[in-house]
Amino acid sequence: MTRRSLRWLLPVAALPVLALLAYGFRVNHRDIPSPLVDRPAAPFVLTSYAGEPMSLEAHRGRVVVVNFWASWCVPACYDEAPVLERNWRAYRERGVMVLGVDIQDTPEAARKFIDQFSLTFPNALDPTGKVSIDYGVYGVPETFFIDARGRIRAKHVGAVTDAIFRREVDRLLAERG
Amino acid sequence: MTPELGHGAVIVAGLLAVYGAVAAAVGGRTGRTALLESAQHAALGVFGLVTGALLLLAYAFLTFDFSLRYVATNTNLATPYYYRITAVWGALEGSIVLWAWMLALYTLIVILRHRHNARELYPWVLSVMLGVLAFFLLVMAVPAPPFERLSPVPANGRGLNPLLEDSGMITHPVALYLGFTGFTVPFAFAIAALATGRVGDRWITLTRRWTIVAWYFLSLGLLIGGWWSYHVLGWGGYWAWDPVENAAFMPWLTGTAFLHSVMIQERRRMLKLWNIGLVILTFSLTLFGTFLTRSGVIASVHAFTQGTIGAFFLAFLALVVLASLWLLAWRWEALAAEGELDSVISRESAFLLNNVLLIAATFTVFFGTVFPLLSEAVRGVKVSVGAPFFNQVNVPVFLGLLFLMGVGPLIAWRRASRDNLRRNFFWPVVVGVAAAALFFALGVRSTLAVLSLTLTVFVAATVAVDYVRATRARRRMGEALLPAMGGLLVRHNRRYGGFAIHLGILVIAVGVTGSQAWSVQREATVQRGEAVELAGYRFRFDGLAAREAGNHFFVESTFKVTNGRAVAYELRPGKKFYPQEQSPIAHVDYRLGFIDDLYLVLGDFARDGSQATVKVQVNRMVSWIWIGGLVLTLGTVLAVLPERKKPA
Numbered sequence: 001m002t003r004r005s006l007r008w009l010l011p012v013a014a015l016p017v018l019a020l021l022a023y024g025f026r027v028n029h030r031d032i033p034s035p036l037v038d039r040p041a042a043p044f045v046l047t048s049y050a051g052e053p054m055s056l057e058a059h060r061g062r063v064v065v066v067n068f069w070a071s072w073c074v075p076a077c078y079d080e081a082p083v084l085e086r087n088w089r090a091y092r093e094r095g096v097m098v099l100g101v102d103i104q105d106t107p108e109a110a111r112k113f114i115d116q117f118s119l120t121f122p123n124a125l126d127p128t129g130k131v132s133i134d135y136g137v138y139g140v141p142e143t144f145f146i147d148a149r150g151r152i153r154a155k156h157v158g159a160v161t162d163a164i165f166r167r168e169v170d171r172l173l174a175e176r177g
Numbered sequence: 178m179t180p181e182l183g184h185g186a187v188i189v190a191g192l193l194a195v196y197g198a199v200a201a202a203v204g205g206r207t208g209r210t211a212l213l214e215s216a217q218h219a220a221l222g223v224f225g226l227v228t229g230a231l232l233l234l235a236y237a238f239l240t241f242d243f244s245l246r247y248v249a250t251n252t253n254l255a256t257p258y259y260y261r262i263t264a265v266w267g268a269l270e271g272s273i274v275l276w277a278w279m280l281a282l283y284t285l286i287v288i289l290r291h292r293h294n295a296r297e298l299y300p301w302v303l304s305v306m307l308g309v310l311a312f313f314l315l316v317m318a319v320p321a322p323p324f325e326r327l328s329p330v331p332a333n334g335r336g337l338n339p340l341l342e343d344s345g346m347i348t349h350p351v352a353l354y355l356g357f358t359g360f361t362v363p364f365a366f367a368i369a370a371l372a373t374g375r376v377g378d379r380w381i382t383l384t385r386r387w388t389i390v391a392w393y394f395l396s397l398g399l400l401i402g403g404w405w406s407y408h409v410l411g412w413g414g415y416w417a418w419d420p421v422e423n424a425a426f427m428p429w430l431t432g433t434a435f436l437h438s439v440m441i442q443e444r445r446r447m448l449k450l451w452n453i454g455l456v457i458l459t460f461s462l463t464l465f466g467t468f469l470t471r472s473g474v475i476a477s478v479h480a481f482t483q484g485t486i487g488a489f490f491l492a493f494l495a496l497v498v499l500a501s502l503w504l505l506a507w508r509w510e511a512l513a514a515e516g517e518l519d520s521v522i523s524r525e526s527a528f529l530l531n532n533v534l535l536i537a538a539t540f541t542v543f544f545g546t547v548f549p550l551l552s553e554a555v556r557g558v559k560v561s562v563g564a565p566f567f568n569q570v571n572v573p574v575f576l577g578l579l580f581l582m583g584v585g586p587l588i589a590w591r592r593a594s595r596d597n598l599r600r601n602f603f604w605p606v607v608v609g610v611a612a613a614a615l616f617f618a619l620g621v622r623s624t625l626a627v628l629s630l631t632l633t634v635f636v637a638a639t640v641a642v643d644y645v646r647a648t649r650a651r652r653r654m655g656e657a658l659l660p661a662m663g664g665l666l667v668r669h670n671r672r673y674g675g676f677a678i679h680l681g682i683l684v685i686a687v688g689v690t691g692s693q694a695w696s697v698q699r700e701a702t703v704q705r706g707e708a709v710e711l712a713g714y715r716f717r718f719d720g721l722a723a724r725e726a727g728n729h730f731f732v733e734s735t736f737k738v739t740n741g742r743a744v745a746y747e748l749r750p751g752k753k754f755y756p757q758e759q760s761p762i763a764h765v766d767y768r769l770g771f772i773d774d775l776y777l778v779l780g781d782f783a784r785d786g787s788q789a790t791v792k793v794q795v796n797r798m799v800s801w802i803w804i805g806g807l808v809l810t811l812g813t814v815l816a817v818l819p820e821r822k823k824p825a
Contacts, residue, residue, distance in 0.1 A: 007509045011502035018495045020547060021468070023554045025487060041528065072756065074249040075327060075333040104756055114328060 002090040004048045041146045042134035046124035055126045059097045064146040068101050071109040073140040080159035081117040087165045088121045103132045149174045181322035185232045187368045190226035191314035198307035205300025213300050224281040231278045235265050243334050246327035253336040255728030270323035278311040279358045280736045303657035309361050312493050339755045339762045345405030353398025357463040359391025367453045371504040376511050386817050387551055392432045393813040394548040400806040411778040413761040413794045416458045418567040423546045424466030426758030427539050429458040434535035436464045437528050446515035457501040464494045465644030522590035527585040528740055534577050541570045582679055583636035626694040633683045640676050674816025681809030685800050691798025698794035705787050712795040715739045721786035730754040734779050750777040774799050
């Protein structure tokens with residue numbers, strides 16, 4: 001190879017490195033595989049902010065979406081609250097339940113949050129943090145999709161979008177037949 | 178109002194920067210000074226607007242303006258005011274604002290300093306600086322807008338990451354970014370040299386001081402980062418080869434290589450291509466570091482966030498790398514060396530070897546950092562590369578560098594004679610060998626430690642030999658001892674500044690060697706009144722106390738520390754419970770010493786205070802690392818002082 005052509009090797013050599021970095025975008029490090037997927041969901045009984053008991057067992061036979069949130073979780077929980085409310089209204093007739101578990105929060109701030117988004121699905125404080133430990137919650141928001149037989153089938157980290165909600169819930173509804 | 182005002186300032190600044198970059202380039206090409214002046218005004222405008230944006234953001238933090246998404250995400254009503262100021266750059270969006278502000282500031286200084294002394298290069302320098310600035314303003318406008326509105330406005334915010342509530346976080350990012358952005362200036366000069374074809378020594382002479390300043394801030398940023406890691410994270414270490422640490426370390430390595438290789442070009446007209454290549458590499462690595470921290474491409478404890486921002490950085494990185502290398506290839510012939518290497522035993526070859534080792538270290542660090550990505554791309558396997566790889570590969574390289582640090586500054590240019598070698602290295606070698614024997618006699622059995630400390634003594638001895646000889650020479654001219662010693666530093670400030678920086682690095686090397694070789698630790702569960710013993714110290718557990726502390730709940734333990742002598746004092750490691758965090762944050766308590774750091778981390782505890790698990794560490798010689806940083810600072814100050822002309 002001559003010295004003249006050699007010099008163009010420099011820019012060409014940079015290309016594979018850049019391509020490798022571009023590949024990095026396809027890798028999702030937030031996909032921490034949860035060991036709980038395909039396992040039975042841990043039962044819980046909490047008292048909702050409306051003063052009623054809120055338990056997972058009561059909804060056996062339905063597709064249940066358990067969402068962990070907190071009023072201080074800015075902005076993700078603020079982004080997903082309207083999404084959850086909207087989809088809950090759209091799917092409740094088809095036997096889908098949405099349960100909100102509020103963690104590490106003060107009741108006043110949480111009530112304000114619920115009022116702000118006019119949430120109508122049940123929400124309850126997890127006063128001891130036991131439920132979030134049972135579900136291996138790393139941070140908020142995290143959302144678990146539980147099938148009619150009471151097994152966790154999917155976990156989503158970060159704000160839920162319409163597309164994700166529909167995809168997961170439709171899949172579980174279709175299975176139930 | 179604030180969101181709109183800030184966002185508007187960013188957009189106008191971005192447009193001005195683009196205009197200025199184009200105007201400066203066209204002005205440089207056509208020689209129309211009016212255009213160049215207009216570009217300068219644009220740069221001034223950009224500086225004003227970015228300053229305004231930075232102040233506005235700080236104001237929003239101080240007044241808890243939660244209508245800004247960025248403020249609501251990174252502060253809450255309990256955040257004290259000083260952390261609200263550091264929160265300005267505590268997360269992605271704000272860090273870019275600080276970055277852009279520093280770059281605008283550097284651009285302003287370049288205008289003030291070089292508008293008249295670099296007529297040919299200057300327009301292109303200005304154009305490149307404004308071009309880079311335009312990119313960062315684009316990032317602020319589109320993928321990471323600091324002034325995005327949050328609606329509805331929450332009553333309270335999420336709060337700053339508690340780990341960032343530390344004084345180290347005030348200075349660490351500031352120093353690091355000053356280093357990162359500082360390398361834009363030599364890069365701009367290198368590109369200007371390529372664009373104009375003036376690839377001679379002028380651009381190097383003009384950027385020497387800039388490079389040292391950027392290099393120094395980068396060093397400082399790394400050291401403060403180490404200090405933060407050491408006293409906040411509670412694992413007792415200061416360096417973990419985390420991808421993001423590596424990202425800052427790589428431009429440091431290539432920047433160090435550049436600082437040395439320019440001396441060969443100045444002296445021997447060699448390595449023109451190499452020097453420009455190094456500057457391009459260094460600047461590209463600073464961008465790569467930014468890309469790595471902000472793209473989420475590689476998992477890291479530091480990773481800021483994900484989003485489209487990674488794609489922006491990658492595109493810009495590609496543009497910079499490809500365009501610079503294309504320019505380099507285009508000017509290939511002009512970059513040929515004028516001088517030749519005469520002998521292997523010469524200062525040139527010592528410096529060359531230093532460069533080869535530094536680049537080798539850079540390459541291994543780069544390889545180790547992107548290897549997980551490579552492995553996943555090629556084999557689909559998730560792996561992580563840890564400290565053992567980096568240590569194993571880099572320790573021999575660093576020992577080699579240490580050796581060259583002693584040889585390089587004293588060996589003769591061109592070809593070293595036997596006499597030159599004997600004159601300069603006889604005593605340092607003798608002292609080094611004696612030191613090795615002494616360390617062995619003192620019971621040091623780790624080969625690496627002996628080798629590293631011996632080399633350190635050898636290098637220190639070369640510095641002493643040089644200084645003593647030069648002082649004697651001046652004494653023969655009739656100067657008194659102290660004025661002779663002081664006068665040397667002032668008249669040859671570049672040389673002795675360099676030596677002082679070397680001494681700083683030596684002190685750091687001793688700290689690293691000592692802490693790696695002799696630190697000890699143990700973990701124990703103790704009842705109240707019981708003690709843990711380690712390395713001649715007794716740590717008696719005296720119970721727990723709990724209290725509300727501003728924005729968190731603090732559980733504090735008390736340990737009474739005694740050693741064989743009568744000294745006794747208390748250490749109080751604890752745990753902080755923040756409402757917004759799932760798990761508590763450890764509060765390390767430590768007592769720094771010249772040799773021994775006592776370092777306590779509280780683990781699990783019984784609520785009634787009857788029992789606690791504690792990790793006790795006696796870390797050796799870590800303080801030397803921080804002291805080395807101070808020496809480094811003094812050396813840098815000396816090296817960048819204006820050079821005095823020697824009297825005829």
